[in-house]
Amino acid sequence: MTDQPTDIVFAALKQMQANGVHLRGSLDSCERLRATASAASAAPRTVSRAPQPAAAAPASAETRSRPENAPKITFSIAPEAKGRESVAPVSKSGSSEKSAQLNALRGPVLACTKCPHLVQSRTQVVFGVGNPDADVMFVGEAPGADEDLVGEPFVGKAGQTLTKMIDAMNFRRADVYIANILKCRPNTPPGESGNRKPTHAEMDVCKPYLLRQIEIIQPKVIVALGGIAVEGLLGIDKAGIAQMRGTWKEFRGIPMMPTFHPSYLLHNPSNTEKRKVWEDMLAVLERLGHEITAKQRGYFLAK
Helix, strand or coil, X not given: CCCCHHHHHHHHHHHHHHCCCCCHHHHHHHHHHHHHHHHHHHCCCXXXXXXXXXCCCCCCHHHHHCCCCCCCCCCCCCCCHHHHHHCCCCCCCCHHHHHHHHHHHHHHHHCCCCCXXXXXXXXXXXXXXECCCCCEEEEECCCCHHHXXXXXXXXXXXXXXXXXXXXXXXXXXXXXXXXECCCCCCCCCCCCCCCCXXXXXXXXXXXXXXXXXXXXXXXXXXXXECHHHHHHHHCCCCCCHHHHCCCCEEECCEEEEEECCHHHHHHCCCHHHHHHHHHHHHHHHHHHCCCCCXXXXXXXXXX
């Protein structure tokens, strides 16, 4: 059985010629057609096609196996070593949001007129400074004359002592948060000078601002600086800071360490009194789980 159609036709024409039918022209034509077909079959075949759109990239195994209507899932791959420094670090506990919340609180505090007598005497409101993500929050009683002029808590001589304490803890002022219960400097009676202690009534009016600061910052430890600060925070009379310092208290679920106000050390600069405050700071570091060096443990001890 022949494979080519021309062979079939050629065989039929040969049979007709044998039967007496003159088909020379047809036979010659068929012979040429068969030769042409044979030559074409021997040559490489080329197929001419109409231009087609560019083929899509081969589908991945994930694409082939995914149902047609299923949602596409993509994964972000972190850059390798070369580009890793360009990746923005994730802020701890949303510090940018905390900063925004503190800034939103700052406006009402700076414009506060709840205590008319303090509004008349103040130079500016002292809001608070430091790291919105601070683990430690230092809380004093009220601004003094230096703080009233600068608008920042603990910048006078007592503030310089506090800064030295913070440095000795291997922190910077920018690492912690510092605020007062009262945001305005207490006014002084006519003819008197110096810094007046705030009254409980004044602290009660202003205390909600501090509570909001604590709520935003969420410190791990609060250090209450002085007996008045302890009284204002805990709402008690006669805190007796000499007996309370160095013993852990709790303020709204946050561990609180009462200690002497830095101004106390200006009037009692002996190593014995400094050591008491420093032992309180060592307890704070231990509570935070910070490593304490031998040098730190030896501060203000008798040589």
